[in-house]
Amino acid sequence: MSVIAENIAGIEKQLHGKARLIAVTKTKPIEVLQETYEAGFRRFGENKVQEMTAKYEALPKDVEWHMIGHLQSNKVKYMAPYVSMVHSVDQFKLLKEINKEARKNDRTINCLLQIFIAEEETKFGLSEAEAREILESAELLSLTNIKIVGLMGMASNTDDDDKVRQEFRTLKNLFESFKAYEKENVEMKEISMGMSGDFPIAVEEGSTLVRVGSAIFGAR
Ligand SMILES: *Cc1c(COP(=O)(O)O)cnc(C)c1O
Secondary structure (H helix, E strand, O other): OOHHHHHHHHHHHHOOOOOEEEEEOOOOOHHHHHHHHHOOOOEEEEOOHHHHHHHHHHOOOOOEEEEOOOOOHHHHHHHOOOOOEEEEEOOHHHHHHHHHHHHHOOOOEEEEEEEOOOOOOOOOOEOHHHHHHHHHOHHHHHOOOEEEEEEEEOOOOOOOHHHHHHHHHHHHHHHHHHHHHOEOOEEEEEEEOOOOOOHHHHHHOOOOEEEEOHHHHOOO
16 A cells, blocks of 8 residues: 555544545645545645646546635636535625536535634634624525535644644534524535644544545655
8 A cells, every 4th residue: 555545544534424534635746646636535635726727637527626715716717617615705795706617517516614713814714793793694505506505614833732623623512503594505514624733632522534645645
């Protein structure tokens, strides 16, 4: 077994069947993705549209592509034909753009609302109030080519496990309370939380999708 395949197997074991693993391949060359694909893995996460699109074009078409990075509206059109899930919706305007481009491609694109749960000011994301505003908006009903399928969040980058756990718990609690907004294009079923340094805690706190890069591929 290759090192990559071993690392993936080791991480998947720690997920106890509760969460699905997304291999975060940002900055890694196409050969690394090909090796991962050949090991049988099909779920990749990238944080830049251009880089993801180049990799999409180079790889077989049964890969699930997850956009996990901060997005500009003008880039949405490049990934709309193929992206599986957008984790990083942090503005209503972006959701409308994703809907528009999904419609042009006759698709429905699954989206997660990215919620700001960390203390650091550098992390992107919506506040609880901003997320509620989107979920309560009458206009959301007209966006029939997107589906909000859950929430995404990033914990503080700290050794303080209790703090990380508390932040994940906050996201899980919001997720539960947002079930009150379920409708045709809103279904709270995914919580994308947990990275290389904190995914075991995230899984304990209810994560369904972990986004792991360096623990699989080494430091970037
Ligand atoms: C890079 C990145 C990850 C993966 O980080 P690692 O620490 O390498 O596992 C997860 N989520 C997002 C949003 C990222 O940008």
